[in-house]
Amino acid sequence: MNKKTLQLDELKAKNLYKTASPEFKQMLIDTWGEKFFHENIMDRIKSFEDACKETGESPDNPKYIYGTIDEIAANKLKLICKALNEGVKLSFRNKDQKKWYPWMIFEGSGFRLDVANCDYSITGATFGSRLCVDTQTKAEYLGTHPPFVKLYNEMMIQFEND
Numbered sequence: 001m002n003k004k005t006l007q008l009d010e011l012k013a014k015n016l017y018k019t020a021s022p023e024f025k026q027m028l029i030d031t032w033g034e035k036f037f038h039e040n041i042m043d044r045i046k047s048f049e050d051a052c053k054e055t056g057e058s059p060d061n062p063k064y065i066y067g068t069i070d071e072i073a074a075n076k077l078k079l080i081c082k083a084l085n086e087g088v089k090l091s092f093r094n095k096d097q098k099k100w101y102p103w104m105i106f107e108g109s110g111f112r113l114d115v116a117n118c119d120y121s122i123t124g125a126t127f128g129s130r131l132c133v134d135t136q137t138k139a140e141y142l143g144t145h146p147p148f149v150k151l152y153n154e155m156m157i158q159f160e161n162d
Helices: 010-019 022-033 034-038 049-055 070-085 136-144 146-161
Strands: 097-109 108-117
Touching: 010 022, 010 049, 022 146, 049 070, 070 136, 070 146, 097 136, 097 146, 108 136, 136 146
Parallel strands: none
Antiparallel strands: 097 108
16 A cells, blocks of 8 residues: 655644544544644734734735735734634625624723624724624734734724824
């Protein structure tokens, strides 16, 4: 019997795991470990760079480097939301699907989380569907984790000053 070796990077292994048969899932767990596939996404995504690694996106993509401060921050937040959603596609056409987002209020030197809101089919003018996540916990995380709050501040304060 001929043996062949399959080489997978972390991203490909995680993506394969989502749709793998039970037997193949067990082979992946035997290779990568149970924790690798069941670690909480918020434990893996602590920064924009982590979101890039999770999605396979390059941090050197021009949309993350060039443009106004608010445009760059918005593009980074879109990617962070995409990573946190773990492949869940949020659609405002689907009115039965909850979409969560941090609702920020201005306080002194910047914005801070006021509450994590949910809506089934609409969004405010300042937040598009690409800035929504699939759970309240993730929305609260987005609105309280310092590197992400910094991006929200860059996006909203700079936009306000244009």
